[in-house]
Amino acid sequence: MNFRRMMAIAVVAAGGFWAVAAQAEETVIWWDFLGGGDGVRMKQMITDFNAAHAGKIKIDATTLEWGTPFYAKVQTSAAVGEAADVMTYHASRIPLAVSQDILEEITADDMSKMGLSASDFAQTTMDAVTVDGKQYAVPLDTHPIVLYYNRVLLKKAGVLGDDGRPVGMGNKEQFTATLQKLKDAGVEFPLGSVTADGNFMYRTIYSLVCQQGGELLTGNEFLAGDNPEKLAKALAVLQGWTKAGLQSTYTDYPATVALFTSGKAAMMINGVWEVPTMTDLAKQGKLFDWGAVEIPVIFDKPCTYADSHSFAIPKNKGKEISPEKRAAVLEVISWMDKHSLFWATAGHIPAYKPVTGTAEYKAMEPNATYSTLTANMIFDPKSPKAGVAGPIFDIMSNYFVPTLNGEMDPDQAVKSIKEELNSM
Template sequence: MKQLIGIALGATLATAAQAQETVVWWDFLSGGDGVRMKSLIEDFNAAHEGEIAIDATTLEWGVPFYSKVQTSVAVGEAPDIMTYHASRIPLAVSQGVIQPITDADWEQMGLSQEDFAEATWNAVTVDGKQYAVPLDTHPIVLYYNRELLKKAGRLNEDGTPMGLDSREGFEETLAALKDAGVEYPLGSVTADGNFMYRTIYSFMGQQDGELLTDGEFLAGDNAEKLQNALTVLQEWTKNQWQSTYTDYPATVALFTSGEAAMMINGVWEVPTMKDLADEGRLFDWGAVELPVIFDHASTYADSHAFAIPANNGVDEGTAKRDAVLEVMSWISKNSLFWATAGHIPANSGVTASEEYSQMEPNATYSSLTANMIFDPQSEFSGVAGPMFDVMSTYFVPTLNGEMDPAKAVEEIQYELNDM
């Protein structure tokens, strides 16, 4: 009898073990992002114990990640789910490395277009099909040191910098900071054209400029709008309002040390600021939407999203698909914690919550979702893509005052269209 009970119990345990679905996961999230995502994964696994378990691996960001994805899909060894930049979706579709998210999938996840900002939804849509579930939007913002702004007489009563509504007003703030003895009124990543693309594209968007129109780069007056953006930034350099030939780590160091009063950087640096402040090693700081330098507010953004690889020759099966959909749905609906990484959750239900409205500086700059612009939809676009590389070559010398903006635009226009 005991033997029969033992056999029955063993069979039950075996069935339970077989019922748990393991979801193989790849991401490119490190630093503060990575810590928070690992915590979310732990929470998911705890909530789905015995049903679904995420087996996560973090790979190197950028070209190495996307090259590995392409190779693994081709040989049928891709993960079940992966993080992806929305800006890379058109290229991924042309390469055949990701699957569409079908109407039935969205219904099963309990998500729909209404749960996302229009620009974010459109960024993962190609030819009327959706290819990813957006997790966040991660724009660039203006970080600022309230103490230095107050010393320069350029701090509003609400604790934000003066002059955010016009070029004239913002340049008055830059000049006042310089006159007050601040070495760098603005810290910018001027040694990396790939990063500065974000600021330049934002300033183009403030003029309703487009990089790509009907398959042509910088068509019509868009070349002039790019030149306008480059000219402003070069003038800031010549007036010694902006740091020159500064790489990413140095830019963050200039701001956190108090040598730069303001900094343009991604929302992903919010954890850095919060951690330093909690340790008592940072001044009174804030972050807000970019200043309006041209006609209206506009800010570059990208989106971390979840995509399902089109794993060559592999039949994922219904159980696996259901598990993957549950992973994407659960993390989307529980992405409030992800906002502590500085990102703006893509799920509008999360950003509309009372809890999110109390998060700072997130709640202050989250209004920029109404003004954000994504990369043009092209296989040449996207993080670490060829369009970034072409423009980067000319952005660095131009921003640092060593190349005429008109000449830079002429070369950029030729090379982009030559692609």
């Protein structure tokens, strides 16, 4: 065999090899809605995954607009078989997705292949991604609201404990007294709250309803039994703080963050996703000594509203996922959960308990301090009408804003809310 023929055979063989290699690498189409600080961190995790799986699996990621636009795109795309292979999904939106038949079930075999089990996650979190006994997503995190605070201002007002945390967190009277002392000490806004956005304040209000043992949905009825009274009490507390000048009025989300970071608000109720904002400002020397803790117990027991970023597999109509693709998707989900310590730097609490049990996580502050609230979480009621950017949020928001800002009676607001929710 002459040299040229040997080279020709070698080239053909090499071409065949690379063709096989190219086919062996699975490209996983990924959609998320993660912007800001957590989006930056997720992009880094995707880069790290691709490096660790070079030649085997590659994530091709796209970030879409958060909220209604994201979920509308998923619904329409799945209906024509053009959705992603894997996507981030709020646990609160899963009941609606199941009713639309746009999510694949995550089976026990899937969990086994990922090296995961239900016991690796908090029961409340797993329940949030389960409908009628079937699991439809794998939780990545829980992202509750927390109380951010300025240690400098609290110490000046005499309301910073020896443990470096706010005092007066045990009941309504104690916390109101803490807010009043801050006001008396000259703090412009003792508490910064997103009072111009009822969608956001739903999180705080629902937490206070839960603290009374209340619930939003009982069977198929909204605000059944004495739950209207519990909702009215929650609204009355928040309205009282506003009227007393203890809480910011008609403040939108960016303004609330600005009040806190500028030192005009001594405390702020906001999501854990603002931790990167505080961390980054502190590293630049542009922020005071700060911390974050579980929200105060205003009523009978600790309870905090939370949602969960989870991973779901779209059910693409007319396009059954291949075994090879599904295996790649499961590897993506498994790897992300098992490497979610870095995700915790976005402020979110990793859902995978082996991560939060590590020494590295326990040394991460303020994350480790507020992560104890996972024992006291409440998720949205399981309803296709619930979930972020859903109709329940919208209806309640219309009444929350005027009520919190002192322009509507809490009892009247609750009466209207109940009528509209039950007429949906």
